[in-house]
Amino acid sequence: MSAAQGKAAGPFRQPKAVWAVAFACVISFMGIGLVDPILPALAQSLHASPSQVSLLFSSYLIVTAVAMLFAGWVSSRIGAKRTLVLGLTIIVVFAALAGSAGSVDGIVGFRAGWGLGNALFIATSLAVIVGSASGGFGGAIILYETALGLGIAVGPLLGGELGAISWRGPFFGVSVLMAVALLATLFLVPSLPRPTRRSSPIAPLRALRHRGLLTMGIMALLYNWGFFTMLGYAPYPMELDAHRLGLVFTGWGLLVAAFSVFFAPRLQARFGTAPVLYANLIGLGAVMAVIAAGVDTPAVVIVAVIVSGAFIGVNNTLTTQAVMLVSPVERPVASSAYGFLRFIGGGLAPYVAGKLADAAGLSVPFYLGAGTFLLAVPVLARGHRLLRRAEQRIGDSEPVAPSLTPVGVRAVAGPPPVIVAVGAHEGAAAIVDAAALLAEDSDSPLEVVHVRRTAVVEEQAVDTETEERARAAVTAHLDRLAAHGIAATGQILTSVGDHAAAGRVLARHAADVRARTVAIGRSPRGAVVQFADGSLTTALTHAAECTVVLVAPDSTPRRLTTASLAELRDSAA
Structure with missing residues (x-):
């Protein structure tokens, strides 16, 4: 409808600029599960404990969280394309440095730089694709979703294949592929107009004064705590090599992509945003409890991790929609504030999980992750009325959507x-x-x-x-x-x-x-x-x-x- 422009076109009939950014999106989304297959190999090759290796996630996500506050400020001053190019350049450099590092501490530090580039990239990639589209906004968005699904599904597979050769392989692979995406972006993506109004780096923090946005952000923090606990620690009790770990997380990624794109909107239409999120968080808590209880049985952990992909796909989509429904501020500001909280939760979780695993055993972090999923339910309940009003367009005390x-x-x-x-x-x-x-x-x-x-x-x-x-x-x-x-x-x-x-x-x-x-x-x-x-x-x-x-x-x-x-x-x- 309002998203359509020009003549009807299929989602894949887009200009080269859209394809260039979509390719970069595939590589960026690969990073979600790319390192999972090599975590045990990293620990063994570098004589490090799982808690030390987990800092690869913590440094990456915490820097991403903080950088999300400034990404909009940067983009409003130098433009979306330059911000995208800067993010890609940083990823290329720091991914290569991580691959050449000789210690866990070195990789952790370079992953922090990678997180800075990631924040600049994800804050502008969708906007650049939509701004460059000629085949209709709807088609461009479907192409972005396709890139997301392909990256999430293929990332662990590629990580497993390259990791079977060397733990350095996935890092160098990302660097090379992102370099190709960087060149394509430089030469194929046109300059896009800068925003008419410059944003403030403290605007996302100010936005968190709004109860609805803060409530949904805290819920996302708790959800991501459990999510990244699983992502950072589940590979160890599976007792698989890099290749087979890659296959397991590929199955997980396929479910994430499918349920995010196809099933989440249909469940939301049938039952509403809040009821689906309640059931989904409880389901994730149950899956994490199964992993914790069966941590000594690899088959149980493998099946539970793959099944969790369905819940994660639904949650990723509907949590963001809930944030946008209740947020009374501009979309970029709301996205930055929400991203800050969710990535903070994801960054702290692996560090705390490592300390708990070293002190009390590997099952304890998973029980804590199950608890954070369940704790997110009463937090969401505190914003239930705001969310319901936003969906039904009841009341006018705040400019919520619709x-x-x-x-x-x-x-x-x-x-x-x-x-x-x-x-x-x-x-x-x-x-x-x-x-x-x-x-x-x-x-x-x-x-x-x-x-x-x-x-x-x-x-x-x-x-x-x-x-x-x-x-x-x-x-x-x-x-x-x-x-x-x-x-x-x-x-x-x-x-x-x-x-x-x-x-x-x-x-x-x-x-x-x-x-x-x-x-x-x-x-x-x-x-x-x-x-x-x-x-x-x-x-x-x-x-x-x-x-x-x-x-x-x-x-x-x-x-x-x-x-x-x-x-x-x-x-x-």
Whole structure:
């Protein structure tokens, strides 16, 4: 809908700039599970204890957390492309240095530098892909999700294969592949405009004064504590070589990717964000307890780790959506504040787990991880009402999403309106023409609604268009209608999630204004994108209490004139 621009295109029909950043995303996401297969080999080769090796995660994640506070500040001053290039350069250098290190302490230090580059990269990669897309925002986001899934799944496999040769292999492999991505980004990605407003490095910390954002951030901290405890310590009791560890975590990564992209939105639509998160956190707590109880049985640990991928995939997506739903601040600021807390939890967990494992045995860190998952449930409960209000758009004490922004003359109480939902694509004028005819024939007021969607992919969230662009699209329709004597009102409807979520938000708005009919056009997105990103039409039809009319105008849009209205009226008769 509002995310579409231009002609319909498949998700993979994108310019070279999008492919260059997508390739870099694959390599970056590989880093999540790349080192897991080599953890036992590192400990053995460098004569280090598991607690010493765990600091590879701690240094990387804690530096990433702190750097997240400054990533937006850097990007607002030097631009998204330069920030991306800087992040890639740092990763290339420090990954190579980690591979050449001769001690655990050296690797831990170089992983800290790697974390700085990672923060700069993840803070801008999705925004750069969306900003460079020509085949529609929806397709670009699907491509980003594909890169994420491929990186998470392939990272452990590549780490296992290279780690079977040498523990240095995964580090050098990342450095080489990121160098290729760096060159592609330099030469293929165009310079993107800088933000009109510069951000402050302390803005994310100030944002944490908002109860909803702080509550969701603490929940994410507890969740990531358990998650990175498992990621950092589960390889040891499995008693597998690097190659087989890689296969285990590849199975885990496939479930993470599948449940993040396909299952999380459908579970959310069926049960709601908070209920799914409650069940998911309890499920993760149970899985971690199984690992703790079966730590002396490798098969139990292997199966439990793979199964955890399903819960982690759901949690990663819905936690970020929950943050964006309740956050009253700008998306980049909310993402930075949320990223700071979640990465802090992930960074502290391996260090504490190592101390506990050395002092009380390997099962204790996993029991603690199970406890942090369960502790996240009452924390989430403290923000339950805020989250529910945000999803249902109840109350106006805080500007939570979804929200409505009037454009032009405000609607007044009157007869039930005809709502037309349009997007920024070339068929929009014909869709509004048909809706104007419906409104005129039923003697109903016309309301033009533009859905401005916030896409959420794992821990990243990005607005698919600016508020200014959405406002201009609605204003253009209202001006054109007014020029021909047709009065109409306009709204920008902000929604968080996939297109199906936007359809449900539109249905709730139609119910609120007692709409007579909702008119929508045929989706300009391809079948692959609709399958992965949800169908607005299907969700709207299922949720709406009024009639939904699917307008299928000719492929060549027709401008609104008196003659064209008469032609439409005659064809309708």
